[in-house]
Amino acid sequence: MCVLLGSTVLPLGDGMAQVIRSGPPSCKAVALTFDMCPVREGAGYDASLIAMLMERRIPATFFLSGRWIATHETQVKILLSVPFFEIGTHGQVHAHLPALDMDHQRAEISRPVTMLEKRFDRRGLLFRPPYGEYDDTTVEVAGTLGLRFILWNVVSGDPDPRLSPERMLEDLKTRLRGGSIVVFHANGKGLHTRAVVEDLSQELLKRGLQPVTVTALLDRCNVSSDHAPLPGNH
Numbered sequence: 001m002c003v004l005l006g007s008t009v010l011p012l013g014d015g016m017a018q019v020i021r022s023g024p025p026s027c028k029a030v031a032l033t034f035d036m037c038p039v040r041e042g043a044g045y046d047a048s049l050i051a052m053l054m055e056r057r058i059p060a061t062f063f064l065s066g067r068w069i070a071t072h073e074t075q076v077k078i079l080l081s082v083p084f085f086e087i088g089t090h091g092q093v094h095a096h097l098p099a100l101d102m103d104h105q106r107a108e109i110s111r112p113v114t115m116l117e118k119r120f121d122r123r124g125l126l127f128r129p130p131y132g133e134y135d136d137t138t139v140e141v142a143g144t145l146g147l148r149f150i151l152w153n154v155v156s157g158d159p160d161p162r163l164s165p166e167r168m169l170e171d172l173k174t175r176l177r178g179g180s181i182v183v184f185h186a187n188g189k190g191l192h193t194r195a196v197v198e199d200l201s202q203e204l205l206k207r208g209l210q211p212v213t214v215t216a217l218l219d220r221c222n223v224s225s226d227h228a229p230l231p232g233n234h
Ligand SMILES: [Zn+2]
Pocket: 035, 036, 037, 090, 094, 130, 131
């Protein structure tokens, strides 16, 4: 995985998407996001994590790859049935997008969007590039497809088998701020994801940070920050 940090929003020319790594720092909320990258082995679905999120009513955003959607119809329906879950897409086959020309990037990005529309009658308006890798073409294609380009500013590291849940939680506690977008996995690749997210949600409550979907973080927090702007947020 590629760690990308830096400015909150990178403004680009007309017709280009904005590359979004976080919401406004004045926002007393964070977005917990979960990638559904395709898997070669195993269920490809962290059922205990999803059950915990549902039980505790924790809003979450999922980025589904097309290959994952194709093999997880029941699970897609479960995710779509939860009103406090949001769905975006994550490429078709989890390709390294900058290695592809524009036509192939467009196909790779748009196929899961079309799948969600045709099979599940749902529009996925958020897009996260696999590995967080992109170039100008990726940003342009996402823009012309009307997709919001969502990265992250906090990495959980949850697919790393060497990372203990205690260490992961400590790192997250240190780095999380209002407006953060955190990346996890819900495809079963995170050995400790459920335990870490469960503990983290308690920590967030203590700090007065509410877990929200990405769209809520970006849109509804902007509204309140307009009324109470903090210096240095622009
Ligand atoms: Zn991925």
